[in-house]
Amino acid sequence: MANQALDWGKLDFSYHKAEYRYVSNYRNGEWDEGCLTTDDQVVLSECAGVLQYAQTCFEGLKAYRTVDGRIVTFRPDLNAERMVNTAKRLVMPPFPKERFIDAVRQVVKANQDWVPPYGTGATLYLRPYMFGTNPVIGVKPATEYQFRIFVTPVGPYFKGGAKPISLCVSDYDRAAPRGTGHVKAGLNYAMSLYPLEEAHRSGFNENVYLDPATRTKIEETGGANVLFVDRDGNLVVPKSGSILPSVTRRSLTAVAEKFLNRKVIEREVLISEIKDFVECGLCGTAAVISPVGRIVDHDTEILFPSGMEKMGPVTQQLYDTLTGIQMGRLEAPEGWICEIC
Numbered sequence: 001m002a003n004q005a006l007d008w009g010k011l012d013f014s015y016h017k018a019e020y021r022y023v024s025n026y027r028n029g030e031w032d033e034g035c036l037t038t039d040d041q042v043v044l045s046e047c048a049g050v051l052q053y054a055q056t057c058f059e060g061l062k063a064y065r066t067v068d069g070r071i072v073t074f075r076p077d078l079n080a081e082r083m084v085n086t087a088k089r090l091v092m093p094p095f096p097k098e099r100f101i102d103a104v105r106q107v108v109k110a111n112q113d114w115v116p117p118y119g120t121g122a123t124l125y126l127r128p129y130m131f132g133t134n135p136v137i138g139v140k141p142a143t144e145y146q147f148r149i150f151v152t153p154v155g156p157y158f159k160g161g162a163k164p165i166s167l168c169v170s171d172y173d174r175a176a177p178r179g180t181g182h183v184k185a186g187l188n189y190a191m192s193l194y195p196l197e198e199a200h201r202s203g204f205n206e207n208v209y210l211d212p213a214t215r216t217k218i219e220e221t222g223g224a225n226v227l228f229v230d231r232d233g234n235l236v237v238p239k240s241g242s243i244l245p246s247v248t249r250r251s252l253t254a255v256a257e258k259f260l261n262r263k264v265i266e267r268e269v270l271i272s273e274i275k276d277f278v279e280c281g282l283c284g285t286a287a288v289i290s291p292v293g294r295i296v297d298h299d300t301e302i303l304f305p306s307g308m309e310k311m312g313p314v315t316q317q318l319y320d321t322l323t324g325i326q327m328g329r330l331e332a333p334e335g336w337i338c339e340i341c
């Protein structure tokens with residue numbers, strides 16, 4: 001489909017094949033120079049490491065068209081660093097940080113006609129990922145890998161404004177205490193699908209997971225970090241070694257302190273105390289913040305005072321400030337905006 005045929009305002013969060021993707025291969029102990037290609041197909045050995053033992057990881061970030069017509073990405077250095085950490089944990093060769101940022105620049109620049117116009121709410125989503133390609137049958141790391149970045153235009157996550165969602169406290173666990181919860185491994189998502197379907201069947205939008213060791217503390221949902229606002233207007237974010245370090249969460253906490261003069265408290269959050277919070281939200285690149293109106297823990301229902309109709313006031317303030325920075329309406333802290341063209 002040609003991009004001219006896309007109605008930016010009607011896009012949802014799904015894949016649309018853009019023109020170019022970036023590819024680099026790792027062989028004989030080194031990454032090749034990498035290039036852009038129009039070929040969207042990946043052809044693999046039937047025995048490739050990714051297909052047998054799920055040696056794959058990914059990242060997600062966006063390119064935005066700013067109010068003054070520039071194309072920018074948001075903190076790609078943090079995605080690059082996180083992917084290095086993920087790769088190490090999965091015994092994959094890290095794709096060098098500077099090369100990751102260069103690949104982001106190349107692929108966005110080549111697909112600039114696919115970056116939705118300012119004001120449509122749509123953005124260009126980038127999906128960097130890496131996987132083991134050579135045949136692996138005994139359990140061991142692959143020796144050859146492919147790193148790719150494709151892009152796809154995505155619509156505003158919430159059409160017609162962000163309606164608060166309902167979460168269910170899951171009986172399943174997301175991440176073992178010393179497992180892979182803190183890295184962006186594909187396997188974390190594969191195992192979340194069954195509980196997610198169950199949550200959907202029960203009428204919830206998402207699962208919120210507890211710490212598996214004690215099942216008393218809030219960790220995060222399948223694909224987003226959780227944040228709370230307390231009665232004093234402070235931002236409270238759960239602390240745990242098995243939470244994925246969200247770039248959005250780290251940016252929102254900085255925004256709360258530097259732009260909004262709010263206190264940020266990162267600490268363990270007990271499920272028993274969430275009834276005392278006044279607002280709740282989920283944060284990640286896709287939606288920035290999804291307001292949460294309700295959390296159900298078996299026969300206990302927590303309804304946040306912000307209600308089921310609209311975002312709470314502090315959540316809204318955080319959302320407006322961060323999206324203002326991303327879209328170039330507000331001045332960004334040093335190093336947050338990476339200008340492409």
Ligand SMILES: *Cc1c(COP(=O)(O)O)cnc(C)c1O
Nearest residue numbers: 223224225244246247248284285
């Ligand atoms: C990707 C992801 C997030 C969100 O991270 P961002 O960098 O803000 O997009 C949160 N939780 C999990 C489990 C994730 O995989």
